[in-house]
Amino acid sequence: MRHVISLLLENEAGALSRVSGLFSARAYNIESLTVAPTEDASMSRMTIITRGSDDVVEQITKQLNKLVEVVKVVDLSESGHLERELMLAKVRAVGKDREEMKRMADIFRGNIIDVTDSSYVVELTGNSGKLDAFLGAIDASLILETVRTGVCGIGRGDRILKI
Amino acid sequence: MVLSGAEIVVRCLQEEKVEYVFGYPGGAVLYIYDELFKQEKVRHVLVRHEQGAVHAADGYARSTDRVGVALVTSGPGVTNAVTGIATAYCDSSPVVVISGQVPTAAIGQDAFQEVDTVGITRPCVKHNFLVKDVREIAPTLKKAFYLAKSGRPGPVVVDIPKDVSAKKCEYAYPKSIAMRSYNPVTKGHQGQIRKAVQLLLDAKRPMVYSGGGVILSEAAEALTRLVRSLGCPVTNTLMGLGGYPGTDGQFLGMPGMHGTYEANMAMQYCDVLLAIGARFDDRVIGDPADFARVARKIIHVDIDPSSISKRVKVDVPIVGSVSSVLEDMLKLLDENPQRPDAAALEPWWKQIAEWRGRDCLAYDRDAPVIKPQFVVEKLYEVTGGDAFVTTDVGQHQMWAAQFYKFDKPRHWVTSGGLGTMGFGLPAAMGVRIAHPDAQVACVTGESSIQMCIQELSTCKQYRLPIKIVNLNNRYLGMVRQWQQLFHGNRYAESYMDALPDFARLAEAYGHVGMRIDKPGDVEGALREAFKRRKDLVFLDFQTDQTENVYPMVKGGKGLTDMILSSEDL
Ligand SMILES: Cc1ncc(C[n+]2csc(CCOP(=O)(O)OP(=O)(O)O)c2C)c(N)n1
Numbered sequence: 103m104r105h106v107i108s109l110l111l112e113n114e115a116g117a118l119s120r121v122s123g124l125f126s127a128r129a130y131n132i133e134s135l136t137v138a139p140t141e142d143a144s145m146s147r148m149t150i151i152t153r154g155s156d157d158v159v160e161q162i163t164k165q166l167n168k169l170v171e172v173v174k175v176v177d178l179s180e181s182g183h184l185e186r187e188l189m190l191a192k193v194r195a196v197g198k199d200r201e202e203m204k205r206m207a208d209i210f211r212g213n214i215i216d217v218t219d220s221s222y223v224v225e226l227t228g229n230s231g232k233l234d235a236f237l238g239a240i241d242a243s244l245i246l247e248t249v250r251t252g253v254c255g256i257g258r259g260d261r262i263l264k265i
Numbered sequence: 266m267v268l269s270g271a272e273i274v275v276r277c278l279q280e281e282k283v284e285y286v287f288g289y290p291g292g293a294v295l296y297i298y299d300e301l302f303k304q305e306k307v308r309h310v311l312v313r314h315e316q317g318a319v320h321a322a323d324g325y326a327r328s329t330d331r332v333g334v335a336l337v338t339s340g341p342g343v344t345n346a347v348t349g350i351a352t353a354y355c356d357s358s359p360v361v362v363i364s365g366q367v368p369t370a371a372i373g374q375d376a377f378q379e380v381d382t383v384g385i386t387r388p389c390v391k392h393n394f395l396v397k398d399v400r401e402i403a404p405t406l407k408k409a410f411y412l413a414k415s416g417r418p419g420p421v422v423v424d425i426p427k428d429v430s431a432k433k434c435e436y437a438y439p440k441s442i443a444m445r446s447y448n449p450v451t452k453g454h455q456g457q458i459r460k461a462v463q464l465l466l467d468a469k470r471p472m473v474y475s476g477g478g479v480i481l482s483e484a485a486e487a488l489t490r491l492v493r494s495l496g497c498p499v500t501n502t503l504m505g506l507g508g509y510p511g512t513d514g515q516f517l518g519m520p521g522m523h524g525t526y527e528a529n530m531a532m533q534y535c536d537v538l539l540a541i542g543a544r545f546d547d548r549v550i551g552d553p554a555d556f557a558r559v560a561r562k563i564i565h566v567d568i569d570p571s572s573i574s575k576r577v578k579v580d581v582p583i584v585g586s587v588s589s590v591l592e593d594m595l596k597l598l599d600e601n602p603q604r605p606d607a608a609a610l611e612p613w614w615k616q617i618a619e620w621r622g623r624d625c626l627a628y629d630r631d632a633p634v635i636k637p638q639f640v641v642e643k644l645y646e647v648t649g650g651d652a653f654v655t656t657d658v659g660q661h662q663m664w665a666a667q668f669y670k671f672d673k674p675r676h677w678v679t680s681g682g683l684g685t686m687g688f689g690l691p692a693a694m695g696v697r698i699a700h701p702d703a704q705v706a707c708v709t710g711e712s713s714i715q716m717c718i719q720e721l722s723t724c725k726q727y728r729l730p731i732k733i734v735n736l737n738n739r740y741l742g743m744v745r746q747w748q749q750l751f752h753g754n755r756y757a758e759s760y761m762d763a764l765p766d767f768a769r770l771a772e773a774y775g776h777v778g779m780r781i782d783k784p785g786d787v788e789g790a791l792r793e794a795f796k797r798r799k800d801l802v803f804l805d806f807q808t809d810q811t812e813n814v815y816p817m818v819k820g821g822k823g824l825t826d827m828i829l830s831s832e833d834l
Contacts, residue, residue: 116395119387120387127388161575164571165571168570168571173446
């Protein structure tokens with residue numbers, strides 16, 4: 103099962119490597135990991151997408167909680183939550199493909215944020231499925247490069263992760 | 266008061282009432298050594314290898330209720346210490362290791378004796394720090410001691426760059442420490458504890474399985490009261506020996522791979538199992554699927570939530586400190602008018618007596634060669650069961666665990682989790698330094714002892730009259746046993762050729778050495794050795810080369826699938 107684990111941790115040098123080290127040492131799976139400071143600069147927030155049985159995910163949350171610099175851990179996928187990921191895709195845009203690319207970007211509600219006479223950079227946000235769908239919808243030979251941030255997640259409504 | 270970083274380090278150690286630091290100097294810690302030199306409160310023990318420093322600090326910690334402290338230099342000092350740190354980590358031993366680091370400006374420059382200490386030690390510490398600012402030394406050390414000892418204890422490394430130990434700042438030792446990200450639970454959930462007590466009272470075949478948590482939590486006495494009032498059998502894991510008196514009738518011995526028949530059978534066939542400060546380790550329950558084959562209710566008390574439901578599903582999880590939960594259980598038991606089910610306990614004990622009747626630890630007492638078990642039995646007798654016993658790793662370790670009966674906690678010091686050969690002698694140094702009047706024996710093998718034999722020199726310098734009980738079978742015995750059982754008797758590299766004459770080697774270090782060849786000389790030699798109260802005596806017992814440790818549960822097999830003797834092979 104896919105899980106979205108969200109954590110608050112001290113914004114200290116090395117905290118990230120403690121988390122990533124834990125995943126590799128215990129052979130847990132990481133699909134994506136994002137981290138950045140929060141509005142409180144002393145703390146970072148991390149979203150980890152992982153896969154595992156319920157037992158494994160229970161261990162993951164317990165082991166994360168055990169790390170001294172981790173302040174709080176929740177499994178967002180236990181209830182309603184939102185996920186977003188940002189992708190920048192550089193695509194070939196010449197001849198008839200130029201118009202087609204523009205149309206696809208519009209359909210997926212992306213923005214074209216860089217234009218040259220032969221390429222676009224399309225900025226797209228959404229859940230991971232939407233980004234995959236965009237890549238699936240355009241001709242693969244037109245994709246020059248892509249970069250994705252990985253997922254960040256937040257609980258719906260009253261579920262708040264804060265100290 | 267303005268002090269240098271090095272002065273602050275020493276002040277902090279004094280504040281923490283540290284009596285001894287086990288260490289080895291080098292460039293990056295010279296300022297700290299200079300300050301240690303200028304005072305007398307914190308004494309330094311100069312080991313001969315940094316692994317020995319950490320094991321000694323660890324032995325000190327395990328045999329007391331205190332934090333052990335080691336001090337090493339950067340680079341090779343740290344890498345040598347890693348085995349010691351990992352050993353402490355695997356057995357949750359509270360040790361603070363202070364390491365020197367190259368100067369801040371040199372970090373990342375591939376400087377002389379630079380290693381990424383925080384990176385290398387990260388997976389084998391409870392926590393670690395790199396102190397980049399002299400003002401952070403005092404709060405960091407305060408945190409280090411607090412982290413090492415609180416919650417589930419463990420080693421903490423504090424890495425201090427050389428320039429930071431030279432810089433000056435205003436010093437004040439923090440009185441207390443609060444960390445928003447670290448708040449170990451101590452009090453257990455009352456509802457869960459109530460449920461647990463009820464289950465135990467209703468049980469027909471109750472069983473208590475306790476581990477190192479009981480020792481770490483200073484809860485041996487509470488455990489003993491609980492087991493007595495429940496009238497049920499109890500087993501102590503390798504780490505938990507001494508948690509319940511080993512000579513008591515309710516004690517079934519150790520469980521697990523080399524546990525007793527009765528302990529393993531009772532673990533498997535009880536109807537309510539109280540696991541307390543133990544973690545269902547693979548060496549204890551064997552195959553978890555086989556263990557789960559039999560229905561029983563499991564209550565699991567542990568301070569570390571991640572130990573609960575890790576390998577075995579439990580019915581009543583209780584997160585809390587073992588001592589606090591035990592006290593709560595005792596109180597509830599007292600208040601409850603219900604008594605344990607005597608009518609059910611009687612057949613349960615009868616069953617256990619039957620299992621005990623297998624006499625699973627029997628060995629040939631008439632053999633013409635020295636049986637290793639016999640040496641441990643005699644050691645037990647000669648020391649009146651009162652010695653501190655450290656061990657290395659292998660067959661001798663298992664025989665020591667099986668045949669020395671520990672009635673008190675913290676007298677048994679062994680590397681359980683990591684299984685570190687080389688632990689025994691330096692650990693014994695730490696024990697003896699913590700207990701300067703006690704009898705301290707290191708039960709070892711001719712292979713293990715060579716892994717930290719250099720510490721014989723430390724023992725000479727600090728006059729540590731440890732008795733080294735070397736069960737010399739000329740083999741990496743435990744390896745040979747596995748090769749015999751699982752690799753068609755192909756003894757690949759397990760014969761220890763070219764052994765030194767240990768008695769003379771000990772003498773070369775300035776100690777007393779004895780070689781014992783005949784069973785009839787075992788007791789006399791031990792008596793003689795322990796009579797020499799001021800001397801380290803190296804007793805080199807030439808033991809049976811082919812003896813195996815039984816019972817044995819093969820790796821990955823079910824707990825009740827035991828080989829009881831060579832006849833079962
Ligand atoms: C540092 C280290 N290396 C290797 C091992 C693997 N190992 C476990 S027991 C053992 C043999 C120990 O031999 P010895 O010290 O003579 O004890 P015996 O088993 O003969 O009693 C070995 C090599 C280990 N536990 N630790």
